[in-house]
Amino acid sequence: MTSTLTPSTHRASFAIGSEQTAKHVVDLLTESFFEGQAAISAFEGPSGRWDIIVHFADAPDQTSIRELVGLAAGDEVAQHIAFDTVEARDWVKAALEDLVPVPAGRFVVHGSHDRARVPANKLGIEIEAALAFGTGHHGTTRGCLLLLDHVLKAYQPQRVLDLGTGTGVLAIAAAKALHGAVLASDIDPASVRVAHDNAHLNETGHLVQAIRATGFAAPQFAQRGPFDLVLANILANPLRQLAMSMARHLAPSALVILSGLLTHQAGPVIAAYRARGLVPVRHLRIEGWSSLLLRKAG
Structure with missing residues (x-):
């Protein structure tokens, strides 16, 4: 290194x-x-x-x-x-020393130095410490992974989207757990490259398609949708602004996992999605951050 x-x-x-x-x-x-x-x-x-x-x-x-x-x-x-x-x-060395494996349900997010510490009955997601945002150590990422684990205990979605993928943690987790294809998008070209590289590092490169897109503007959303599971760990304001577009790209009874919002911001986000026909199912609060599970009516 x-x-x-x-x-x-x-x-x-x-x-x-x-x-x-x-x-x-x-x-x-x-x-x-x-x-x-x-x-x-x-x-x-x-x-x-x-x-x-x-x-x-x-x-x-x-x-x-x-x-x-x-x-x-x-x-x-x-x-x-x-x-x-x-x-x-x-x-980088200091970050490696500070970042310990993070468990979240069936998932464990870890660096290469902790590869051997992942239990055999867990799904390891390897992310280098140099890529600090999205390593799983933030409350929003862990909240999304816990909600994803909860969803997959009773539901096997076929069309999955990770919107605002960052390092690709959520897309990789879904691909590993479902053994299925996942569309991952981000507005930042550097994040798209990182997500692509991390997907290959985690042997899910053939399952995760990482694209650059603003909102739902790219043609891949129409081609791969309507989605029955969307994960979006972004920020409160963009999440509210995306509510209408998100709803249009969802299949009936689709599930949506939202995060990146402080706990006091959860109410307005829930209201924006409720107005588009999505109802809250579960609300996790971790380290002052909220992660939401919503279901589309129908």
């Missing part, structure tokens, strides 16, 4: 309670630095608070950073900015 030793970087971390204010701060910081000087990330936690982290190539002027943040978020937030240094390390 190639070493990915990164140099030391300087970091500023702080939290903001308002999404609007967080976006204002990110915009202001983004405008204040040239490309390559700083990397800014903001993400919402289960409590609704926004955590903002800024990595700097060189040691920042802490007073200037506090003044910038204070302009957008107020002096109290600015005074609570924590500055520290992130030491150089091999991030």
Whole structure:
């Protein structure tokens, strides 16, 4: 494995309670630095608070950073900015050390270093730790796998779609459990390549077809549908926007597994799909995230 030793970087971390204010701060910081000087990330936690982290190539002027943040978020937030240094390390090696096999019903998501630790009565899904998003360690991925395991105990879908496949974990899981074909799509070309490679790594390359598509626009959806099982681990807003298109591509009594939404976002997503004739069957809550199982009427 190639070493990915990164140099030391300087970091500023702080939290903001308002999404609007967080976006204002990110915009202001983004405008204040040239490309390559700083990397800014903001993400919402289960409590609704926004955590903002800024990595700097060189040691920042802490007073200037506090003044910038204070302009957008107020002096109290600015005074609570924590500055520290992130030491150089091999991030892939560190990730491998941190990622242990994740069980989810009959499935176990693991890295190549843990291949031998998968029990004989489980279905292993091997994902490299360098592909951090979608390794199964996130509550949304695990929730989807648990709901998939629940569905497959009583149901054998024939036309399966993994919408927003990412690393391909869900498509691979369905293909392994069903020994059948799965269509996997993603808006991101890099994700499509990763899903394709992971499918072959897991000996399901002949079963998983990974395509690039926005929503349900590609012709493969009409060719392979209507689907009797759809898995979509995306985000709350895109899930709501896709409700109408999703319903049109479902067979009668089809099952849909949705995730990528914080628990407080589940209600509006359920309402959007209920309006299209899908009723909630099961709701899992893991680490502040919700995973939903819905059934289409008919």
